[in-house]
Amino acid sequence: MSLIPNLDGTADALVCGASAGIGLALCETLLARDDVARLWAVSRSAGNSEALAALAAQHGERLIVIACDARDEQALAALATQIKQVSQHLHLVISTLGILHQDGAKPEKSLAQLDLAGLQASFATNAFAPILLLKHLMPLLRQQPTTFAALSARVGSIGDNRLGGWYSYRASKAALNQLLHTASIELKRLNPQATVLALHPGTTDTQLSRPFQANVPAGKLFATRFAAQCLLDLVSRVEPLDSGGFWAWDGQQIPW
Secondary structure (H helix, E strand, C coil), X not given: CCCCCCCCCCEEEEEECCCCHHHHHHHHHHHCCCCEEEEEEEECCHHHCHHHHXXXXXXXXXXXXXXXXCCCHHHHHHHHHHHHCCCCCCCEEEECCCCCCCCCCCCCCCHHHCCHHHHHHHHXXXXXXXXXXXXXXXXXXXXXXXXXXXXXXXXXXCCCCCCCCCHHHHHHHHHHHHHHHHHHHHHHHHCCCEEEEEEECCCECCCCCHHHHHHCCCXXXXXXXXXXXXXXXXXXXXXXXXXXXXXXXXXXXXCC
């Protein structure tokens, strides 16, 4: 099965948020494939990641590790320039950017716990960074089959919200979904072979979920490798016709 639909030959891919969790697992899984010619592993802490350094030592020139804070537009512009020096097209871009209780973000249980700093931190990483990444990589996505996917979350679904709470996280992921859906319409006009996806990876054993894992039902807490493989399986199946959709790890569509 090809990495993305309608792709013949090898692929150039990029993972943003690559130094830990699902992002690191995606890098490991992609590099294990013969049809991935080159992978950019992007993270603000990429230069300090022992795991990425080990992958780079193993895979040589197939892996390019770049330190970049996706919340910084100048850094994103420099990232795009750096990639263009090596490749004219990216076939797959996956953003795993997201925070719940880091960098000033808070999983608020009530309106009384809301504050501007927490809202801004959540939106900056969960919504703004992925769409700005797409903005700056657009010149590399305008030819050939290509897929841009960003990790959203089921709790970002307005229709599926029955428990409340987590105001900033829910709202920022809902904003991401709208931004991605809107971008999918523009990108479809520029490149009919392009696909834009919002993906829910399931509850995965990462730093984001660890404070809340006690409430996860048995069998519903996924290893990062499992989540990464499920996401890549999904990316390989979703056609440009379905661009702009919101999908769960198991291939089911999620209501907006």
